[in-house]
Amino acid sequence: MTVLMTGFPGFLGSALLPGILKRVDSSAICLVQPKFAPLAERRVAELSGADPFLEGRIAVVEGDITQPGLGLAADALTGVTEAWHLAAAYDLAVRRDVAVRVNVDGTRNVLDTLERCPMLTRLHYFSTCYVSGRYAGPFGEEDLEVGAPFNNYYEETKNLAEAEVRRHMAAGMPATVYRPAIVVGDSRTGETQKFDGPYFVMQWLLRQPRRALLPLAGDPTATRVNVVPRDFVVDAVGYLSGLPASEGRTYQLADPRPLTVEEIAEALAEATGRQLIKVPLPRKLARASLAHVPGLYRLMRIPPEAVDYFAHPTTYLTDHCRADLAGSGIEAPPFRSYVDRLVEFMRGHPEVGSAAMF
Template sequence: MPSSDSAIQPLSHSAHSFPVLVTGGTGFLGRHIVGRLLAQGRPVTVLARRVADDLVARGARFIAASLDDAGALRDACAGVHTVFHVAAKVGVWGRYDDFYRANVIGTRTLLASAREHGVRCFVHTSTPSVVYNGLDLAGADESLPLTTRCPSAYPLTKAIAEREVLAANSPGLRTVALRPHLIWGNDDPHLIPRVLAQARGGRLRIVGDGRNRVDMVHVENATDAHLLAETNIGQCAGRAYFITNNEPVVLWEWINNLLVSLGERPVGKRISLRAASAIGACCEAAWRVLPLRGEPPMTRFVASELAKDHWFNATASYRDIGYSPRVSMAGGTAALIESLKAK
């Protein structure tokens, strides 16, 4: 069960001095992981495309590179005990080859580099969409097979990467894959701003019957899970775990409550899943043949994600990782609303 929101402060479990590499350490989750590690006094190397001066000021060492820079990945693993592999190409649209190069080849190269330099622990940030099957996922657990058929390159390539990470588990290099679902929280630069922009522009529609339930995970809880996976790698190595707040919400109720709390109009217009999927297919076709920039306003994958149940059985993460969400949905949402009102 979720515990008290009074524990939003960093975990107090004992820190050690083993050097750490965090890929994608300037992203939303990665930045929180880096911040927590630095607060513990850990030597931290960050591999990211751009240097973050504030993290440098706090003591982080930076390697400015992307996941397709094999030399940089090898250099980044030198002298490291643990790799937190958070970086990925994320999105619902784009060329499969681009996703494959970052998410599969990049992960494969990083694993090889970790083995070459004697890295002992590899914590991989995966995603629940690796088990996408086009159906409602209600209380699903880790026994679901990895997807091989999905209308989006992101889940397909992340599934391949996760499989290779877990296959690499050995006594010398212990690996684990975490699947945090819909990471959110204060200063979220992706999920919440996108929802607000779509709603304010009158472009948001309830897809389906509006009663679908989804799991989300607060960024502080997702950070906890990653650090606990390192601490308890002996119990969780070689497996994948769903990481959630363990409080499924009715998606459209949560979105509308957030909007109303911010003085915005709730979403009332609806579209059926069938119609949204058809529009998504047309948009995908147009984006393939025309020189259109950005992501399509709708895709088949997004339509499914907005209309279907996506909540998971996270029992295994409690048992093996020692994970338990410290920031509840209610407490985290209240803090998010206050931070947004203050902007």
């Protein structure tokens, strides 16, 4: 029995792997690009040092999802029984050709490779809630092609990639799709590998005096920001992936009671010790200003692409997720209950960046 994982040693894959290997009595192959192999080997050593149970069970194999056959020998993965596909170009400013190559072609190559794995019992595929694009209204776990415009090429190509996965599911491939909302650090420790999303706002507030300016795009009392901590995603996926009933399902790993933009701004202000001076702006003006006004991005360090998520019209339904987690004790904690720990970790770890791995 062998588990295949792409996207290691990324933020979620590194946290998920120990739990997967506790659930299934097998070894793991982590497919990594050559440039990430040294980091992956260090991460394996860290995981094995923290839990001797993992010693000798995780192999780092160099390959590339953008290559047919993943850049491996034809028979290298025939023993795979469970696959986890997390690798993606997660960058809101990604060029379309790069996003297509990694997210769409890469997923297609993984699916084609798994078609040649006769013992495959399940593919666990990581998508994103934002396959919805800018759909105005409630977006369900079975929804996908709803005709809404996309904020960026990341969203568009993740939508196309999930459509590929669903086509294979319809043809008989056993799979489960997970769609996280915006994932931030651990709710207990604040730990994260990347500062993006709400962290851009935290950093901007912390660079200002006690009375801090914060532009708010769109209607901050009407739109909501759906944020979940890494430990909720890891715990929920770890539990759901072990359920026979999760085969064929799609789960939106989102907060069923997300805060409005105004509420999340107030929570961030309180956690950073700032008093907000709110500056209302139309979304397109806020985005264009960051993109084109000389010096503004250098001052604020908020990417123009991030603005869209603070004026996002979609709400995410979590019916399957909540139904199948019922009785497990696993649920998305309220943002206000852990925002202080996110800020504390960010303040203590200036070395953490915002760059994506791909």
